Amino acid sequence: MLDVKDRQLLEHIQLGLPVCSRPYLEIGRLCDMPEAEVIDRLTRLKQQGLIKRMGVIVKHRQLGYRANAMTVWNVPDNLVKQLGGHISRFSFVTLCYQRPRQPEWPYNLYCMIHGKDKATVLKQLDQLIDACGLSGFDKEILFSNRCFKQRGAIYQNPTPALADG
Amino acid sequence: MLSPLHKQLLNDYQRDFPLSARPYQDIADALGVTEAEVLSAFTELNDNNFISRIGPVIPPNHIGVSALVAMSVPESQLQAVADKISAYPEVNHNYEREHRLNLWFVVIASDAEHLRAVIDSIERETSYPAMLLPMLDDFFIDLGFKLDLNNA
Numbered sequence: 001m002l003d004v005k006d007r008q009l010l011e012h013i014q015l016g017l018p019v020c021s022r023p024y025l026e027i028g029r030l031c032d033m034p035e036a037e038v039i040d041r042l043t044r045l046k047q048q049g050l051i052k053r054m055g056v057i058v059k060h061r062q063l064g065y066r067a068n069a070m071t072v073w074n075v076p077d078n079l080v081k082q083l084g085g086h087i088s089r090f091s092f093v094t095l096c097y098q099r100p101r102q103p104e105w106p107y108n109l110y111c112m113i114h115g116k117d118k119a120t121v122l123k124q125l126d127q128l129i130d131a132c133g134l135s136g137f138d139k140e141i142l143f144s145n146r147c148f149k150q151r152g153a154i155y156q157n158p159t160p161a162l163a164d165g
Numbered sequence: 166m167l168s169p170l171h172k173q174l175l176n177d178y179q180r181d182f183p184l185s186a187r188p189y190q191d192i193a194d195a196l197g198v199t200e201a202e203v204l205s206a207f208t209e210l211n212d213n214n215f216i217s218r219i220g221p222v223i224p225p226n227h228i229g230v231s232a233l234v235a236m237s238v239p240e241s242q243l244q245a246v247a248d249k250i251s252a253y254p255e256v257n258h259n260y261e262r263e264h265r266l267n268l269w270f271v272v273i274a275s276d277a278e279h280l281r282a283v284i285d286s287i288e289r290e291t292s293y294p295a296m297l298l299p300m301l302d303d304f305f306i307d308l309g310f311k312l313d314l315n316n317a
Contacts, residue, residue, distance in 0.1 A: 002227065002228065007228060010221065010223060010228060011228075013220055013221060014220055014221060014223065015218070015220070016217075016218030016219060016220050017182075017188075017218070017219040017220055019189070019204055019207045019208050019211065019219075020189075020204070021187060021189065021190070021200065021204070022186060022187065023188065023189075024184075024186065024188075025186070035186060036186075039184050039185065039186070042184050042221070043184050045221070046184070046221075049224070050223070050224065050227055051221040051222065051223060052221075052222040052223070052224055052306070052307040053179065053180035053181075053221070053222045053307050053308065053309060054180065054181070054182045054184065054220070054221045054222075055178045055179045055180045055181065055182035055219065055309065056174065056175060056178045056179050056182070056210075056216050056219055056309075057179075057216060057217045057218055057219070057220060057222070058175055058179065058215065058216050058217075058310065058312065059214060059215055059216060059217055060310070062213075062214050062215050063175070063215055063312055063314065063317060064314075064316065064317055065312075068260075070262065070269070080302070081302065081304070084302065084304030085304050087304065088304045088305045088306060091310075091311055093305070094305075094310055095305050096303075096304040096305045097225075097300050097301075097302065097303055097304070097305070098300070098301040098302040098303075098304070099233065099298040099299065099300060099301060100298065100299065100301060102296055102298065105235075105266075105296060110233075114310065116313075140264070142262040142263060142264045142266075142269070143262065143263045144260045144261065144262055144263075145260070145261040145262060145263055145267075146247075146260070146261040147259075147260055147261075148247040148248070148250070148251050148259040148260065148261065148270075149247075149250075149251040149256060149257070149258060149259040149270075150217070150257075150258050150259075150260075151217055151257055151258075
């Protein structure tokens, strides 16, 4: 699990590794940790799966991947893990989550596909539906339109304003 | 536009970015260029908004809690409501989607109470109900995304 120092380290590094010769030294200065400890901790967190990957986080849209479909399915709860695992193996899939059903929103399995255009994404989706046996389940496809905000997942502490209000 | 070096950095360093004292030097050695060239190429990728950052991808709900939130907002109000929501530091993504539920955003907070406070505040400020969709299970093993940059 994450200890207090792991959390401090992740809070600083999640904002982005500095682009300079000794970036882990810089991160270490921010959280009062020697460079070697920064590197050791990150290595361990990665081995433990508490960091999924460490590296460049690209902006799909700016790199020509303009179509983005969130597809949601209503699948039996006892199949969700198996289907989710299968969907996640496709290289064009960029997220796959189970979320709880809501009143008037019966979907429990979510997947994200990024592609250069809608036609490509729909073709990939057909491929996915065929390969995973998803054709019998209700689904909706929600293409993205305007992007109002996009940045990597950055974990926040409560702001003073919220804590007060 | 994108140089061969930019393309290599974009595709080859989404995972396994070197965890060493001189990571950019290690990349330079692997690609047969200088550290200065790698540093300036990454600076250009940052400045041109092709990357959001170099950093760790942390599995959801290990630090803090997150939820996807959906709202149905009249088209004439959408930009104004979206701007209000984007102003929250806890909101990471905020997209219009082609659906009756046309505004989708992700809130990340330190704990369940903080998350609830953000959602309540957004509902009060916008006066639209929010459908909260927390993550129950994450099936995705993130290995990065293979970009076809032939025409980029």
